[in-house]
Amino acid sequence: MEQLIRVQNEYDRQVLGWLRVRVGDAALQSAARKAATEGEKPYLSTVCRTLGLRPPTRRAFRDEAARMHRAVGERHLARIRQILGAAAQTSTVGASHPVQTRSGMNHRLPSRLQGSLF
Numbered sequence: 001m002e003q004l005i006r007v008q009n010e011y012d013r014q015v016l017g018w019l020r021v022r023v024g025d026a027a028l029q030s031a032a033r034k035a036a037t038e039g040e041k042p043y044l045s046t047v048c049r050t051l052g053l054r055p056p057t058r059r060a061f062r063d064e065a066a067r068m069h070r071a072v073g074e075r076h077l078a079r080i081r082q083i084l085g086a087a088a089q090t091s092t093v094g095a096s097h098p099v100q101t102r103s104g105m106n107h108r109l110p111s112r113l114q115g116s117l118f
Contacts, residue, residue, distance in 0.1 A: 001029075002016070004029060004032040004033070004041060005032050005047055006043050007044065008040045011058050015044055015048070032049055035049075
C-alpha cells in the first residue's frame with residue numbers, strides 16, 4: 001500500500017493498517033487513486049477524507065498498545081505463578097535433614113534452601 005500512499009512516520013503506518021482492516025485493500029486503493037494529483041502519491045489524511053473517515057488519534061493507538069502489553073505481561077505472570085505453584089506442590093514442604101555442628105548440637109536445615117534470584 002505504501003507504493004500508492006505517502007507514509008511518513010510510524011503513526012501513518014498505524015493509520016494505514018487501521019484503514020486496511022476497516023475498509024479493505026480494494027477500497028483503499030480506489031480512494032488513493034482518486035486522491036492522487038498529477039502522479040503524486042496522496043497524503044494519508046487526504047485518503048481518509050476521501051473515504052469519509054477520521055483515523056484514531058496517536059493517543060488511542062498508544063493506549064491500545066499499552067493494553068496489549070499489559071495483557072501479555074499478565075499472561076506471562078499467570079504462567080510463572082502456575083509453574084511456581086506446581087513446583088511448590090511437588091516439593092516436600094517442611095522436610096528437613098539433621099545437621100551436626102562442631103559443638104555437637106543437632107540442627108535441622110530445610111531440605112530445599114531458599115536463595116535469591118540474583
